[in-house]
Amino acid sequence: MANNIALVGYTNRTTGLGNINFELYKNLPIKSICSIYTPHGQETWSENQMSIRHTEIEKFDEFLKKYEPDLLLFTESFMIDPSILKKYKIKKVMIMMFESKASHVPIADYYVFPFPFCPFKSRLPIVNMLLPIDTTLFEFRVRKERKFIMIYGTGGLGNRRQIDTVVDLLEMMGLEYIVKSKFQKRFPSDPNELYRDGDILIAVDAYMGYGRHIIEAMACGLPVITQDYFPANFWSDLTIKPKKSYEFHEKWVRTTYHELDRGALETMIKLLMEINISKLSLEARKKARRYSWENNLKHWEDFLNAI
Numbered sequence: 001m002a003n004n005i006a007l008v009g010y011t012n013r014t015t016g017l018g019n020i021n022f023e024l025y026k027n028l029p030i031k032s033i034c035s036i037y038t039p040h041g042q043e044t045w046s047e048n049q050m051s052i053r054h055t056e057i058e059k060f061d062e063f064l065k066k067y068e069p070d071l072l073l074f075t076e077s078f079m080i081d082p083s084i085l086k087k088y089k090i091k092k093v094m095i096m097m098f099e100s101k102a103s104h105v106p107i108a109d110y111y112v113f114p115f116p117f118c119p120f121k122s123r124l125p126i127v128n129m130l131l132p133i134d135t136t137l138f139e140f141r142v143r144k145e146r147k148f149i150m151i152y153g154t155g156g157l158g159n160r161r162q163i164d165t166v167v168d169l170l171e172m173m174g175l176e177y178i179v180k181s182k183f184q185k186r187f188p189s190d191p192n193e194l195y196r197d198g199d200i201l202i203a204v205d206a207y208m209g210y211g212r213h214i215i216e217a218m219a220c221g222l223p224v225i226t227q228d229y230f231p232a233n234f235w236s237d238l239t240i241k242p243k244k245s246y247e248f249h250e251k252w253v254r255t256t257y258h259e260l261d262r263g264a265l266e267t268m269i270k271l272l273m274e275i276n277i278s279k280l281s282l283e284a285r286k287k288a289r290r291y292s293w294e295n296n297l298k299h300w301e302d303f304l305n306a307i
Contacts, residue, residue: 002091002307004031006069008078011035011051012043016212017075019191020095023134024073027293028300032067034060036078057081064088071307077105091307095131097209098231099255110307114210119230129303131210132296135289138219139192143281145176146273149198149222151213152181162260166202169262173269195220199277203232204240204265207248207255211235219288223280225268227258235287238272238280240264 007030010018015038025033025045032048042051048067052059060080064087072085075095085092085107095112096103103111104124111124114131148170150163163179170177178198194213195201201222203214214224214235226232228239241264248257272280289295 002071002304004067004069005029005071005073005304006032006034006063006067008034008072008074009036009076010038010040010042011045011049012038012041013191014040016210018043019216020075020131020210020212023132023137023293024075026134026137027132027297028073028304030073032063032069034063034078054078054080057084060084061087064090071304076100076102077107082107093307096126099207099209101254112303115231115234127303129299130291130296132291132293132300133212133215133219133288135219135285135292135294137191138216138288139196140219140221140285141196141281142278143199143221143223144278145199146277147176147178147197147199148202148269149178149180149195149200150202151194152179162204162206165260165262166204166265169266169269173266175269191216192220195222198222199281200225200272202265203236204260205232206257206259208232215288215291218284221281221285223272223277223284225265225272227260229256229258238268240268 007021007025009021011021011033012018013022033046035042035049035051037051037053050063057080061084069090071091073093076097092108093110093112094108095114111126112129113126116128118126118128150166152160152163180194195217201217201224203224204227211231214226217224223238224236225238226236227242233239241261242258243261245256245258248255
């Protein structure tokens with residue numbers, strides 16, 4: 001049983017991983033935090049917190065000596081030389097992101113794949129367990145109109161090109177829309193800023209690691225249109241088939257790239273013109289609560305207690 005859990009990773013809510021880490025800290029019995037430096041800034045969440053850079057191996061050693069954790073919890077590899085861990089008897093639990101090569105580095109004792117099933121084969125010791133959302137952090141509003149919203153994320157150029165395709169389509173159809181960018185103001189520290197406006201989120205990303213923005217938007221009451229591929233189709237039922245799919249590789253990404261079918265999106269939008277948006281909004285919030293920490297905390301407690 002783990003009695004002294006340390007969280008390792010980004011400590012800000014200006015990145016997807018930072019938001020996930022914040023919820024882990026808020027909902028699990030984490031005693032200390034090793035905060036990894038990022039240009040987007042760092043926040044202090046705990047009195048037992050130490051800030052380091054990836055290259056500061058000696059400082060990481062200092063953290064381990066000072067707080068004496070018996071379990072390290074982190075999302076993706078934290079890119080610190082793992083040889084330092086050989087000096088300590090510490091269990092290591094990594095939460096995997098679907099497309100990230102850093103999620104497959106063989107340094108952990110357990111790999112949490114944050115869905116009820118794993119769509120790929122792996123020799124790693126994988127545990128299938130949902131990574132819940134803290135719905136108390138997200139402001140719910142029943143959406144009633146048909147103003148569409150798109151959000152530029154931190155994904156590849158292909159994601160941004162697909163938003164350009166959506167904007168062109170909505171203008172052709174004469175529909176209202178908003179485009180927000182996570183790049184503005186060094187990202188909003190409060191993710192609610194992204195989801196307050198609009199009535200339907202169009203999240204037709206070419207690829208995604210977890211789809212966190214989908215379930216966050218649903219927690220705020222936004223119905224979400226996605227492409228029909230995993231993990232996007234795990235969260236939302238408003239899916240459209242991609243035009244084509246092919247393998248895609250970047251430095252830290254190995255995934256399948258899904259090209260948007262403009263005609264299929266147009267058909268979906270026309271369908272939504274005839275549907276009660278308020279009902280879809282309430283259903284989105286209900287589904288988000290199903291995947292909340294409130295309803296899934298015991299699974300995590302049982303897992304951590306069994307280590």
